[in-house]
Amino acid sequence: MFGYYFNLALRSFRRNRALTALMVLAIALGIGASVTTLTVFRVLSGDPIPQKSDRLYYVRMDPATMDGFTPGEDPDEQMTRFDAEALLREARGDRQALMSAGSVAVEPDAEGLAPFVLQARYTSADFFAMFDTPFRHGSGWQRGDDESRARVAVISRAMAERLFGDTDPTGRSLRMGRTDFRVVGVLDDWRPTPRFYDMSSGEFTESEDVYLPFSTSRDLRLPTQGNMNCWAEPTGEEGSTGPDAPCTWMQYWVELDSPAKAATYRAYLDNYTSQQRAAGRFERPDNNALTPVMAWLEEREVVPSDVRLQVWLAFGFLAVCLLNTVGLLLAKFMRRGGEIGVRRALGASRRSIFMQCLVEAGTVGLAGGALGMLLALLGLWAVRRQPADYAELARMDPTMLLVTFAMAIAASLLAGVLPAWRAMQVTPAIQLKSQ
16 A cells, blocks of 8 residues: 555645645755754764773862862863873773873985874873774784883874885884884774863864874973963973973873772772872862763763754754645645545545555655755765864764654654644545535
8 A cells, every 4th residue: 555655645746846846845954954963963972982981981180289279170181190100000990091192203214205293192001902992003012111111103094004105014113203113003094083082182183193102202202282281380300291290281091891990999099189188299178080981071061062052953943844844735635635535435544545645745755855865965065164173074974864864754754644634534525515
């Protein structure tokens, strides 16, 4: 019966082309706007590491002085170097990694390539296993390399191809910052969205091209980047990046594979801050945070408020389009009262009339979904032209493609319920008498 009703719907479209075009356009406009904003929202609000986001925790403390202290205020978003290195040495988690952003000057050996500067990540050995980074060649360095301040590096696939072509560069030398490094690994394409592991230097920027041991970066005094918060004048040779500097500028992550371990680690943090307070370093009351990935993204309000507003406005526009479609379907079905009356007189049940009208409404939705998909692709193209750092990520994937047609058909069926119900109420006798 579905095929028969579908055939009747196509015939009806040919008889009422203008009315059908208006309904398809109304559905397409609403679906196009909704899918465009929903795609952007989905990209920005997704889980960047779903396989283990509940096991990764961002660690924070409150090491500043009592100046400007506000009870109940969240701790600083980053860590001091002293505390990050202390937690790394004690290694109370299943895995742990300290890190900061930086930059390095690359001096390539290849002919025709001039020196250039790349974004770098200074971190520790567990970084790669913690964040499930995919490797194309080699692997990350070992914990002993952190301790010995080894001149080793992991580079991105793009950088490897730029410098070494298609060959495996592991074991080869790469000169950066006037120092020779041994390449131990090459990452495959990897870009978590948002870039949850360090949002201080950009939430939707690309991953770095070079990864170096943090200890090596400080030994060589390589430049650092990102936000820094100091509550006193730094002293010492390294200034604000020194081991005792009163500045927060580092990120610290820990992996804990059970809630029990997370509770134990929280107690460990409280004990650590109590020790630091007794030693005279900390002045404020305990204000530690151990935040899992998704809670950290929510706390940072990664999804811009204007994107959330656009989603609501787009679905409001879709509702208006559906109301217009309801009116158009109602006018179309009521105009065919005589035809429906004849079918009812020949034995068609009200249920059959209802299903026929719903199939016709769903067919309108299918056509509207196809046009809406094209409008959504156009809308996403327009989003990618915007200067926002997340704009280039606005691309339709297979899931959103299916969602487009599912939304279009569901919306048209919803819009068709009232007109179909009115159509099945047509009285055959009255319609036949009027013919």
